[in-house]
Amino acid sequence: MRVILILLVAFSYTTLTAQKTFKLTxxxxxxxxxxxQVAWVAGHWKGEAFGGVAEEIWSEPLGESMMFVFRLVNDGKVSFYESGHIKQVGETIIMQLKHFDGSLKGWEEKDQTVDFKLVKIGEDKVFFEGLTMEKISETKMNAYVLIESEGKKEEVLFEYHKKKS
Incomplete structure (x- = not known):
């Protein structure tokens, strides 16, 4: 019995701490x-992250892209925005975005984007380098983002719920 309990605890810990984001070799x-294959992302999603309210709005596929906007609101003020897309590039897709502060001043240089190459895709999951989106149900989606700061890496979970139209 003791061995089974130890195995269950070890399995639970491994499952809860398993890496969710990946990188191409x-x-x-x-x-x-x-x-x-990622059209299920389309819609208006809201959740909590970084101590505030996170919101994403995704379009349906059109013109070889799915556009999105994101905002994070802390203490009633916008901390930052993102604008971007998932774009069809030949036989694959890529996610690209740009960050803006609450006054729409860009973080990246004018012609630069933050690019997330596709690593793997499944029926209800899409794995980009450092970013994974997972459909939990028709009204729930998890996004895992690998954040690198001061030499440390941390996966941040965004638990989103789809807002009704």
Whole structure:
């Protein structure tokens, strides 16, 4: 009985702390994918992250892209925005975005974007480098983002619920 309990605790800890974001290995290319495979992301999503309210609005696929906007609100004020898309590029997809502060001053240089190459795609999950989106149900989605700061890496969970139209 004691062995079973130890195994259950070890399994639970491993499951709860399992890495959710991944990276392509050197020389590896993104797999084939289409926007239709990630169309389930479309909608208005809201949740909590970084001590505030996180909100994302995603469009349906159109013009070889799915556009989105994001905002984080802390203490009743916008901390930052993101604007971007998932774009069809040949036989695969890529996620690209730009950050803006609460006054819409850009963080990245004018012609620079933050790019997330596709690592793997499943029926209800899409793995970009450092960012994973997972459909839990028709009204719930989790996003895991690998945040690097001061030499430390941390996966941050965004638990989103779909707002009704």
């Amino acid at each position: 050197e020389g590896e290319t993104s797999p084939n994918a289409t926007l239709e």
